[in-house]
Structure formats: structure tokens, C-alpha cells
Amino acid sequence: MSCQLYLITxxxxxxxxxxxxxxxxxxxxxxxxxxxxxxHNRDEIRAAAPELIxxxxxxxxxxxxNDDAELAAELGCDGVHIGxxxxxxxxxxxxxxxxxxxxxxxxxxxxxxxxxxEAGADYVAFGAFYPTDTKQAPTQADPSVLxxxxxxxxxxxxxxxxxxxxxxxxxxxxxxxxxxxxxxVWQHPDGPAAAVKAFNALMADADS
Numbered sequence: 255m256s257c258q259l260y261l262i263t264x265x266x267x268x269x270x271x272x273x274x275x276x277x278x279x280x281x282x283x284x285x286x287x288x289x290x291x292x293x294h295n296r297d298e299i300r301a302a303a304p305e306l307i308x309x310x311x312x313x314x315x316x317x318x319x320n321d322d323a324e325l326a327a328e329l330g331c332d333g334v335h336i337g338x339x340x341x342x343x344x345x346x347x348x349x350x351x352x353x354x355x356x357x358x359x360x361x362x363x364x365x366x367x368x369x370x371x372e373a374g375a376d377y378v379a380f381g382a383f384y385p386t387d388t389k390q391a392p393t394q395a396d397p398s399v400l401x402x403x404x405x406x407x408x409x410x411x412x413x414x415x416x417x418x419x420x421x422x423x424x425x426x427x428x429x430x431x432x433x434x435x436x437x438x439v440w441q442h443p444d445g446p447a448a449a450v451k452a453f454n455a456l457m458a459d460a461d462s
Contacts (some may be wrong), residue, residue, distance in 0.1 A: 256281045256284075256457060256458075256460070256461035257284065257426055257430055257431060257432065257433060257457045257460065257461070258283055258285035258431070258432050258433075258457070259282075259283060259284050259285060259432070259433055259435065259450065259453050259454065259457070260284075260286045260287075260288065260412060260433060260434040260435070261275075261278060261284055261286070261288070261428070261434075261435060261436070262287070262288045262290050262292050262304070262414075262434055262435065262436040263275070263287065263288065263291065263436070263437060264381040264436065264437075264440050265290060265291060265293045266291070266293040266342055267291060267293075267294060267298070267302055269300060272305060272306070272309065272344035274420065274440060274445075275287070275309060275310070275332055275445045275446075276451070277311060277445065277446050277447040278311070278439055278446040278447060278450045279309070279313040279450075280313075281446070281447035281448070281449075281450035281451050281454075282291060282450045282451050282453075283315065283454055284450065284456035285315060285432060286315055286316040286317075286318050286332075286333070287306075287310045287315055287316070287317060287318065288318040288319070288320055288434070289303055289306055289307070289317065289318065289319050289320060289324070290320040290335075290436075291303075291320075292320070293407050296322070297359075298327060299319075299325065300323075300325065300328075300329070303319070303325075303329050303331075304329060307329060307330060307331060311332070312432075316332035316333055317330075317331045317332050317333075318331060318333040318334065318335050318355070318357065319333075319334050319335070319406045319450075320335050321333075321334075321335070321336060321337065321340045322334065322340075323336065323345070323346040323349040323350055323356075326349075326350065326354075327349050327354075330397065331354070332354055332355060333334065333350070333354050333355030333356060333357065333376070334346055334349075334350055334354070334355075334356055334357075335356075335357040335358075335359070335379070336356065336357070336359070336377070337358075337359040338356055338358075338359060338360075338361070338366065338422070339344065340375065342457045343356055343358060343370060343374050343375050344373055344374070344397075344461055347374055349426075355376040355377070356374070356375050356376050357375060357376060357378070357379055357412065358370035358375045358378055358379065359376045359379050359381075359414075359419060360378045360379060360380055361380070361381070361392060361393040361395065362381075362394065362395035362396070362399055363393075364402065364403075365367065365368045365397065366378075367380070367411075371407060371409045375434070376409070376410070377410040377411065377412055377431070378403070378409060378410075378412065379411075379412040379413075379414050379434065380395045380399050380400060380403070380410055380411060380412070380413060380414070381393075381395050381413060381414035381415030381434075382394065382395060382414060382415020382416055382422075383395050383396075383397065383413055383414070383416060383417065383425060384415055384416030384418075384421055385416050385418060386415045386436075387404045387417035387437060390449065395413075397413075397424045397425055397427070397428035398428070398430035400413060400425065400429055400430050401429055403429075404428075404429035404430075404431070410430070410431035410432060411430055411431050411432075412430070412431065412432040412434050412443075413425040413428075413430040413432070413433055413434065414434035415421075415433050415434075416437075417433050417434070417438050417461040418420060418435075418438035418442075418455060419442070419449065419452040419453060421462070422438075422453070422456055423456070426456065426457065426460040427460070431444040433457075434457070435449075435453065438453075440452075440458070452458065
């Protein structure tokens with residue numbers, strides 16, 4: 255499978271967010287969008303997310319909520335992404351059901367990824383591969399962990415953390431199934447649409 259783009263929203267709601275998201279989704283292939291509004295509380299997310307979810311799903315992308323399986327299920331998201339402090343895959347699965355996806359942050363740890371896979375996660379996420387302003391990354395991952403994973407396991411691997419069009423090539427070469435990108439799209443000098451087009455072109459080149 256060729257690599258696909260997995261967008262992550264900025265942490266804070268803004269008047270531009272919906273338009274920027276629409277521009278990004280219109281510009282090319284996007285497999286999933288993680289709604290990651292870290293600067294907002296649960297009630298604010300509950301109020302704002304439905305418009306984002308509807309927009310994401312209207313383009314055929316998966317709407318994934320960060321951290322909160324209960325809220326993800328309540329809002330009709332296609333999946334939830336949980337960190338190591340956000341509860342167990344087993345518990346998230348009981349809430350989400352078998353038809354919705356669960357992704358797990360595994361940092362740079364082969365052990366955490368294997369545990370997540372055995373617990374029934376639908377994908378594992380490794381990172382941060384590069385410095386990122388989006389969150390305080392506790393680990394620095396090396397592309398070799400992606401190569402190791404994709405050679406041994408069929409479960410999709412997501413690369414995350416500071417990824418831009420300019421530095422994504424080693425992750426594509428290592429076999430990442432998805433590139434999870436936040437500021438590399440939203441803060442692209444030519445705008446989100448240009449970023450999505452550039453990522454899509456990069457992925458097509460890597461696949462050829």
C-alpha cells in the first residue's frame with residue numbers, strides 16, 4: 255500500500271480552521287483527519303467537533319478524535335487515537351465497537367507497538383521523528399523503527415512529529431503507511447492546499 259496523508263488539526267480553534275480544512279481536503283488525497291483540540295475542554299470540543307467531523311467525512315476521510323473514546327463514540331467519529339496515558343485499547347474497543355478504528359501512540363518503542371498490536375489496535379504511531387512545536391515529544395524516533403515494523407507486521411504504521419514536505423522522504427523510504435502532519439500543512443508558506451498537493455506528489459513519487 256502506498257503511503258497516505260493523515261492530517262492533525264491545530265490545537266486551537268480559529269475562524270480560519272474550517273476553511274483551511276476544506277481547502278486541504280479539496281486539494282488531494284487525505285486518508286484521515288485527527289481532531290486534536292488540545293487547547294480546549296470537553297464541552298468546547300463537543301460543540302465544535304460536529305462541523306469538522308461532517309466536513310471530514312464528506313470528503314471520504316476518516317474523522318478521528320484524540321484521547322477520548324467516549325466522546326469519539328458520542329460524536330460519531332470513525333476512530334479514536336489514544337496515548338499511553340489515555341487508557342487501554344481493550345477499554346477503547348468496548349466503547350468504540352469493532353467497526354471503528356483505534357490508533358495508539360507508541361513513541362519510539364518496539365515493545366509498546368507490539369503490545370498495542372496484540373491488544374487489537376488498528377494502527378500504531380511512532381514519533382516524534384523531528385522537532386515539533388505541536389507538543390512536547392518525550393522521544394526522538396529513528397526511521398529504522400518503521401523499517402523494522404513494516405518488515406515484521408502487517409498492522410499499519412503512522413509516522414508523526416515535525417513532518418514537512420522537505421523532511422518526509424526518509425519516512426517514506428522506511429515504509430511508513432501514513433504520515434501524520436499538523437504544522438507541516440497548516441503553516442506551509444503557500445497554504446494548506448499547496449501542502450497537501452506537495453505531500454501527495456511526494457508519496458506518488460515514492461510509490462513509483
